[in-house]
Amino acid sequence: xxxxxxxxxxxxxxxxxxxxxNHNKSNYNKSRDTIQSEQKKQEVLxxxxxxxxxxxxxxxxxxxxxxxxxxxxxxxxEYSSFPLREALRLFGSVVTWIPLVHIRSLPYWIKDWQxxxxxxxxxxxxxxxxxxxxxxxEFHKHLSYIEDLVKSFPNTVIALDINAGCPMPKIAxxxxxxxxxxxxxxxxxxxxxxxxxxxxxxxxxxxxxxENWQFDKIAEILIKTRxxxxxxxxxxxxxKYSGSASRRxxxxxxxxxxxxxxxxxxxxxxxxxxxxxxxxxxxxxxSDLAAVGRAQISTPAAIAQISxxxxxxxxxxxxxxxxxxxxxxxxxxxxRTESSRNEKVTxxxxxLSFFKRFVWSAFKGARGVKGFRRELAKLDWSKISYxxxxxxxxxxxxxxxxxxxxxxxxLSKVTREFT
Ligand SMILES: Cc1cc2nc3c(=O)[nH]c(=O)nc-3n(C[C@H](O)[C@H](O)[C@H](O)COP(=O)(O)O)c2cc1C
Numbered sequence: 001x002x003x004x005x006x007x008x009x010x011x012x013x014x015x016x017x018x019x020x021x022n023h024n025k026s027n028y029n030k031s032r033d034t035i036q037s038e039q040k041k042q043e044v045l046x047x048x049x050x051x052x053x054x055x056x057x058x059x060x061x062x063x064x065x066x067x068x069x070x071x072x073x074x075x076x077x078e079y080s081s082f083p084l085r086e087a088l089r090l091f092g093s094v095v096t097w098i099p100l101v102h103i104r105s106l107p108y109w110i111k112d113w114q115x116x117x118x119x120x121x122x123x124x125x126x127x128x129x130x131x132x133x134x135x136x137x138e139f140h141k142h143l144s145y146i147e148d149l150v151k152s153f154p155n156t157v158i159a160l161d162i163n164a165g166c167p168m169p170k171i172a173x174x175x176x177x178x179x180x181x182x183x184x185x186x187x188x189x190x191x192x193x194x195x196x197x198x199x200x201x202x203x204x205x206x207x208x209x210x211e212n213w214q215f216d217k218i219a220e221i222l223i224k225t226r227x228x229x230x231x232x233x234x235x236x237x238x239x240k241y242s243g244s245a246s247r248r249x250x251x252x253x254x255x256x257x258x259x260x261x262x263x264x265x266x267x268x269x270x271x272x273x274x275x276x277x278x279x280x281x282x283x284x285x286x287s288d289l290a291a292v293g294r295a296q297i298s299t300p301a302a303i304a305q306i307s308x309x310x311x312x313x314x315x316x317x318x319x320x321x322x323x324x325x326x327x328x329x330x331x332x333x334x335x336r337t338e339s340s341r342n343e344k345v346t347x348x349x350x351x352l353s354f355f356k357r358f359v360w361s362a363f364k365g366a367r368g369v370k371g372f373r374r375e376l377a378k379l380d381w382s383k384i385s386y387x388x389x390x391x392x393x394x395x396x397x398x399x400x401x402x403x404x405x406x407x408x409x410x411l412s413k414v415t416r417e418f419t
Contacts, residue, residue, distance in 0.1 A: 075099035103131035178237035245270025368398035
């Protein structure tokens with residue numbers, strides 16, 4: 001960014017800060033008049049302040065977790081369900097994301113999830129919601145469900161995230177997800193509604209614009225509304241997942257700086273695939289943390305490798321064993337949860353079709369992986385044991401008996417600990 005445009009941005013931010021402070025002052029004066037004139041409203045205000053105090057404490061908890069973590073798994077619809085979230089936790093991720101729950105279906109979704117939470121407890125999840133501005137105008141209807149969830153399962157949901165980035169026609173085309181970026185007044189309205197109506201910290205995940213660069217205007221809104229965290233995927237919505245996000249990391253730096261001044265945690269996202277890109281993204285965007293999307297779809301240990309908790313090159317026995325453990329976790333979860341929509345599909349089939357998405361991109365760059373994928377394509381998917389056999393024989397054939405023995409040894413040790 002050139003010196004003059006940087007100055008311009010700084011000026012905008014200064015104006016924004018001034019505006020925010022005037023806004024607060026006038027709000028304060030209004031509240032003072034109200035207190036003096038009406039006793040009843042005073043009680044409401046006190047209640048409101050105590051909620052704000054609680055909110056402040058919760059934001060502090062979230063922000064502490066986030067800044068310790070520095071690398072988050074980004075939400076991936078159809079992937080980030082319980083088995084992946086649990087695998088991520090096993091490999092050290094503290095915070096995980098639950099993707100794309102439509103605001104209108106939130107009450108039913110929460111009820112279902114509460115039943116599951118009794119069997120599969122979870123902690124520190126960011127629950128992502130989406131909808132059009134007009135759906136959010138009815139947000140108050142869902143409050144009791146959210147409050148009930150928070151009370152019954154403390155620290156399970158630690159933030160509500162507003163999706164302002166999903167580009168898919170069935171979402172953005174209806175004005176939800178990245179559709180909110182087509183009319184920034186709606187984005188502002190949605191963020192305000194959610195922030196004013198929940199005791200949970202609110203975060204926003206967005207893109208840098210819909211068809212064109214709009215992040216200056218988006219940042220203006222976010223600095224004004226001050227969510228707890230802003231996560232930016234540095235692509236335009238129309239680009240979907242193509243083009244380079246990494247070339248644009250540096251473009252958000254000035255805005256992130258201004259956000260941080262307001263106490264907003266910043267998170268950069270897009271094209272982070274290894275430790276080098278993770279560190280570069282943090283530096284170029286001047287970001288507090290980073291989120292990894294598609295790189296999660298290989299080994300469930302990918303995030304731990306990128307963050308440096310595990311080495312970049314994993315021994316094949318460990319990768320294979322992790323995959324088998326992830327398969328066991330997946331099957332266990334799907335088999336124990338009711339298949340609600342399609343009675344013709346068994347829970348084992350559901351588990352396998354979920355797992356298939358990961359196994360195809362497993363063992364990237366490993367010796368003999370092409371042969372493994374060929375065998376995978378021919379596999380009779382009716383039995384889980386066939387799949388485990390295939391993974392075992394891939395290790396034995398390409399890496400030898402010793403590697404195979406280590407895998408079996410590790411698996412028997414871990415599964416013994418599980419049971
Ligand atoms: C299959 C898939 C599903 C996704 N689902 C969501 C979602 O539900 N919510 C969301 O905010 N982003 C979603 N994303 C976007 C990712 O979170 C992330 O922003 C994007 O993939 C860019 O990061 P990456 O380059 O590391 O993959 C999805 C992306 C993919 C590929």
